[in-house]
Amino acid sequence: MKMSRREFGFAAIAVAGAMSAPSLMAAARPKVVIVGGGAGGATVARYLAQSAKGDIDITLIEPTRMYYTCFFSNLYLGGFRDLSSIGHSYGKLASDFGINVVHDWATAIDRDKKTVALASGGMVPYDRLVVAPGIDFKYDTVPGYGIGGANKMPHAWKAGSQTELLKAQINAMPQGGRFVMVAPPNPFRCPPGPYERVSMIAHVLKQKNPTAKIIVLDPKEKFSKQSLFQTGWSTHYDGMVEWLPASIVGKVTHIDTEAMEIRTETETFKADAANVIPGQTAGHIAMSAGLADNSGFCPIVSATMQSRMDENIYLVGDSTIAGDMPKSGFSANSQAKVAAMAVRASVSGSKLFPARFANTCWSLIAPNDGVKVGAKYEATPEKIAKTEGFISKVGEDAALRKRTYEESIGWYQGITADIFG
Amino acid sequence: MLRGWPGKRVMTKAAGFTPVVLMALQVFLADVPLASATQADAERGAELFKTCATCHQIGKGARHTVGPHLNGIFGRRAGTIDGARYSRDIVRAGQNGMHWNFDNLDAYLENPQNLVSGTRMQFRGIKNAADRADIIAYLRTFSDNPRDIPEAAPTAQTTPHDPAVDPRILAIQGDPEYGEYLAGECTTCHQQSGSDQGIPSIVGWPTDVFVTAMHAYRAKVREHPVMQMIAGPLNDEEIAALAAYFKKLDP
Numbered sequence A: 001m002k003m004s005r006r007e008f009g010f011a012a013i014a015v016a017g018a019m020s021a022p023s024l025m026a027a028a029r030p031k032v033v034i035v036g037g038g039a040g041g042a043t044v045a046r047y048l049a050q051s052a053k054g055d056i057d058i059t060l061i062e063p064t065r066m067y068y069t070c071f072f073s074n075l076y077l078g079g080f081r082d083l084s085s086i087g088h089s090y091g092k093l094a095s096d097f098g099i100n101v102v103h104d105w106a107t108a109i110d111r112d113k114k115t116v117a118l119a120s121g122g123m124v125p126y127d128r129l130v131v132a133p134g135i136d137f138k139y140d141t142v143p144g145y146g147i148g149g150a151n152k153m154p155h156a157w158k159a160g161s162q163t164e165l166l167k168a169q170i171n172a173m174p175q176g177g178r179f180v181m182v183a184p185p186n187p188f189r190c191p192p193g194p195y196e197r198v199s200m201i202a203h204v205l206k207q208k209n210p211t212a213k214i215i216v217l218d219p220k221e222k223f224s225k226q227s228l229f230q231t232g233w234s235t236h237y238d239g240m241v242e243w244l245p246a247s248i249v250g251k252v253t254h255i256d257t258e259a260m261e262i263r264t265e266t267e268t269f270k271a272d273a274a275n276v277i278p279g280q281t282a283g284h285i286a287m288s289a290g291l292a293d294n295s296g297f298c299p300i301v302s303a304t305m306q307s308r309m310d311e312n313i314y315l316v317g318d319s320t321i322a323g324d325m326p327k328s329g330f331s332a333n334s335q336a337k338v339a340a341m342a343v344r345a346s347v348s349g350s351k352l353f354p355a356r357f358a359n360t361c362w363s364l365i366a367p368n369d370g371v372k373v374g375a376k377y378e379a380t381p382e383k384i385a386k387t388e389g390f391i392s393k394v395g396e397d398a399a400l401r402k403r404t405y406e407e408s409i410g411w412y413q414g415i416t417a418d419i420f421g
Numbered sequence B: 001m002l003r004g005w006p007g008k009r010v011m012t013k014a015a016g017f018t019p020v021v022l023m024a025l026q027v028f029l030a031d032v033p034l035a036s037a038t039q040a041d042a043e044r045g046a047e048l049f050k051t052c053a054t055c056h057q058i059g060k061g062a063r064h065t066v067g068p069h070l071n072g073i074f075g076r077r078a079g080t081i082d083g084a085r086y087s088r089d090i091v092r093a094g095q096n097g098m099h100w101n102f103d104n105l106d107a108y109l110e111n112p113q114n115l116v117s118g119t120r121m122q123f124r125g126i127k128n129a130a131d132r133a134d135i136i137a138y139l140r141t142f143s144d145n146p147r148d149i150p151e152a153a154p155t156a157q158t159t160p161h162d163p164a165v166d167p168r169i170l171a172i173q174g175d176p177e178y179g180e181y182l183a184g185e186c187t188t189c190h191q192q193s194g195s196d197q198g199i200p201s202i203v204g205w206p207t208d209v210f211v212t213a214m215h216a217y218r219a220k221v222r223e224h225p226v227m228q229m230i231a232g233p234l235n236d237e238e239i240a241a242l243a244a245y246f247k248k249l250d251p
Helices: A002-020 A022-026 A041-052 A073-077 A091-095 A147-151 A162-172 A193-208 A226-236 A285-287 A329-348 A398-420 B008-014 B020-030 B043-051 B088-097 B101-108 B127-142 B176-185 B209-218 B226-232 B235-249
Strands: A031-035 A057-061 A065-070 A087-089 A100-102 A107-111 A115-118 A122-127 A130-131 A135-138 A178-182 A213-218 A241-245 A254-258 A261-264 A268-270 A273-275 A277-283 A298-300 A312-317 A357-366 A368-377 A382-393
Touching: A031 A041, A031 A100, A031 A122, A041 A057, A041 A091, A041 A329, A041 A398, A073 A162, A073 A193, A087 A398, A091 A100, A107 A285, A130 A329, A162 A193, A162 A273, A178 A193, A178 A268, A193 A213, A193 A226, A193 A357, A226 A357, A226 A368, A277 A285, A298 A312, A312 A329, A329 A357, A329 B176, A357 A398, A357 B226, A368 A398, A368 B226, A382 B226, A398 B088, B043 B127, B101 B127, B176 B235, B209 B226, B209 B235
Parallel strands: A031 A057, A031 A130, A057 A100, A130 A312, A178 A213, A178 A273, A213 A241
Antiparallel strands: A065 A087, A107 A115, A115 A122, A135 A277, A254 A261, A261 A268, A357 A368, A368 A382
């Protein structure tokens, strides 16, 4: 029963695709422009190029020449990777896949004229546009903090120089000093990320600065893999980490980056080093193009990742409202394959296959103590809905935890090869 | 390290004697009377075990030969006895949590590749469930965890099931174009280049081995949670499509 319904849906969509395609096929090669070269955007570019085999003109607009992945940047903080190992260039996408990689800022989208404006003054026309700008920050969630304060208290939630800065500040802490993290409110990029980061910083301090303390000020009352992290913290870093949700110390009311002070409704925390992760929205360009709703993120059609605001635009990754899917590199990569397939179908009449979504997030708590959480999703008319999932268990033996960590290293090599070629 | 189908080299070498082993097995099965389906017969299992004894010792003074000795196998993590020679795949399966019990021994004896695609155990498998149950009952007398009735996990026999993949399913011709799209879910972790670091290579596999492995994950006979999750919603045609696509990739 399931099969026949699916096949029927398939055929109907394929016919519709074939009928709408000739207008574009008759002209020159259809132009697909992708804004943003992270886990989502670069994967769309690569999969589109791989499947279209030269029939689609693909332009990828990405300001940085070297992309540092947010995933595994905590392992750099913990001393398990060097920074160069999480940096990726776009050379292969250009040379092996024929993608026109443009290193520039996309500053505006004209949805009527179907063009993207570049900071350098250029203008790129498109037939279909894929918007994958990742996140930007909502500074009003952390009063007193802003772009100017990010060199005193780095967010390090976009990897690269911010991550290097945070590492340097952790290393410069005085013996017995205090590290404070301000964790973000939901929804945000990489739900287990702040807590893996706490683990990695604790690992560094345990060796270099064992009397130091870590305080986490959290607007949330619970977080991803909570029991796994909290059990791990007491096992590996007994007494070093204190997690303080708003119900205990109140919300953060003011951050003074010069004085290195963070005030909550009930207390003031003086920090020797701090990491402030503000609340988040879709990347600015998606907001200014009117692709987001009141939530600050962009609604999409689950089966295709098409924007609900503009039929010529598709969105992938952290800027989207992806239903039950978390904002992660794995999710963005998974959504990108659906988007690439749907974009190609819409311009060339190729088969539109049923969407398939999956996610897994590995986290490292201490050396050889890896855990993971994952789920599978399906496209429903309302949202991308979770169908089944799993999570590592408290009390798993050391061999399994080590295997999970080794598996995460294999995954990193796999996904970065999948994204960047 | 680049690697294709892990069993390729061993299989070529083994091809010469496989038919002999198979003939020997058929002779045994013909000679030994069938046990009842409900009550496993360890004595009959001892007779059947002679086929296994070519490579495995069991009992007092048993040593590793071609394969590991089988004393105390119940409840033991797969691939973990010092001094035995194991495939990398079975060591990984053990690290992923596989401990020998009735169900997975049954699946392994039925077809070793149900559980471990790159296993060193070059054995066609035993189709007859009663024969497998008798051999397992015999193995059980050399495990003290526990050896008394009533049985408890890990030696208890649970609901009978057939982990074998129907030959009609193995014969499905997959659509490589659909397979290429579906493969997007695999290549987030498994590299198209055939790298085998941390996560196994899946390129260049024989179709039947690939399909058998995916069905075992779908049936949760194999333990890995990510693989169970990915295989769960795949239908027989989709598994065949993936097998067809990955088979044609060069490692």
